[in-house]
Amino acid sequence: MERAQPLELFGHTILPGTRQRLNIPVVKLYTDTPIDLRMEVIHGRRKGPCLLVTAAIHGDELNGVEICRQILGHKNLSKIYGTLIVIPVVNQLGFIQQIRYLPDRRDLNRCFPGSSKGSLGGRLANLITTGIFPHVDYALDLHTGAIHRTNLPQLRTDLTNEKCVGLARAFGAPVILHSSLRDGSFRGAANEYNIPALVYEAGEALRLEQASIKLGLKGVMRVMRHLNMLPKKPVKTPAIQPWECNQSQWLRSSRDGLVLLHIKQGHLVKEGETMMTIVNPFDATDSESITAPFDGVVIGLSQLPLANEGDALVHLAKVSSTLADTEYDQEVIEEVLDLGIAQLPVPENQEYQ
Structure with missing residues (x-):
């Protein structure tokens, strides 16, 4: 060298x-x-x-x-x-x-x-x-x-x-x-x-x-x-095979109120699935649900359970329908976050969306 x-x-x-x-x-x-x-x-x-x-x-x-x-x-x-x-x-x-x-x-x-x-x-x-x-x-x-x-x-x-x-x-x-x-x-x-x-x-x-x-x-x-800047070493556990996404969208509050989230970070959701409910803190019968506009994976969340109309609450990355049909367990993403080494359930031939 x-x-x-x-x-x-x-x-x-x-x-x-x-x-x-x-x-x-x-x-x-x-x-x-x-x-x-x-x-x-x-x-x-x-x-x-x-x-x-x-x-x-x-x-x-x-x-x-x-x-x-x-x-x-x-x-x-x-x-x-x-x-x-x-x-x-x-x-x-x-x-x-x-x-x-x-x-x-x-x-x-x-x-x-x-x-x-x-x-x-x-x-x-x-x-x-x-x-x-x-x-x-x-x-x-x-x-x-x-x-x-x-x-x-x-x-x-x-x-x-x-x-x-x-x-x-x-x-x-x-x-x-x-x-x-x-x-x-x-x-x-x-x-x-x-x-x-x-x-x-x-x-x-x-x-x-x-x-x-x-x-x-x-x-x-x-x-x-x-980049060959460091010597290669044997890989005991496979590196994460990532979801590769070509599009994402922040879902915004349609009204003011308290935010009740029904999903977690890393969740795969299907189009039409309820992701959150915005409720009136002064009226138990007044609420509105927000659903996923497409099949996707949750990549960002608001940590504040209070929302004004138009606030960004959930960041959803679009995935292919094949990817959304993958058998999935929330424990997998938790293992990734705990260890940084787990294998995600992603098909080998995934498509960009």
Whole structure:
């Protein structure tokens, strides 16, 4: 295997076979306190791909931060081929304040590729796109649901891109959802640099959820083995064979009231099945049911049992009729969330919908 060359990053030289923590100045608070973009770079002795792993682009999304911490403590990184760049907290200002956004209420994930003379979010995005992306071959961006919303562990990527599909299947999350590129997003900017990118969504904001973290850590390590960045090892248990879905929809409340859910995260539901009932808290006879518009799997839920008209309550990913007829037990998804290694009941020749 060819030996790696030194890596030049933000004026720092990282030699092959070394790891280095970099603190790249971003901005100062009005108290003159510096805020840095902190990252760790593991540069292998042998040549290989460069993988970028980021978390907390939204400052209140914590599962990815812990996944990054555990990645950096993994004993196998000394054997790496290529380069691993890990940024545990991209949005330091939001992280400090325990909020999703930047102090000016901008969403950092709508600021890419950014500008060196733009808003704070634009400047931070520009630092990543111009300083890091030119070195990167693949990217994993770690997220959770918003406050009061939880996501089934899932990947979002471009299912028309063969490299993205290969990465997603190697990762092993329960669901892979086709997601179009959004202007201003990290993934959209990565695409402009021809970087195949996955977004891992799991859990809820401002929570550390061990099942989502464990599955995410295993997924990142599987991707590294898929890219031949780490030695292959015998697989004792098959990786998850995911549901691959091409369409999803948030089901919204048709009225205000209390929300009585009849489904759980990961449930397969049939078209027309009652998923929730909205009830009037002051009238025991006044209620309205909401049914599934198509056969699907529940990939996101509101955790708040109160709803105003139009509130998003259940995120449903569409599956083929063949998939919906699969014999299914809720215990399977619970095993996935508990262990991060279970096999899902998915036919080999599933169709995208």
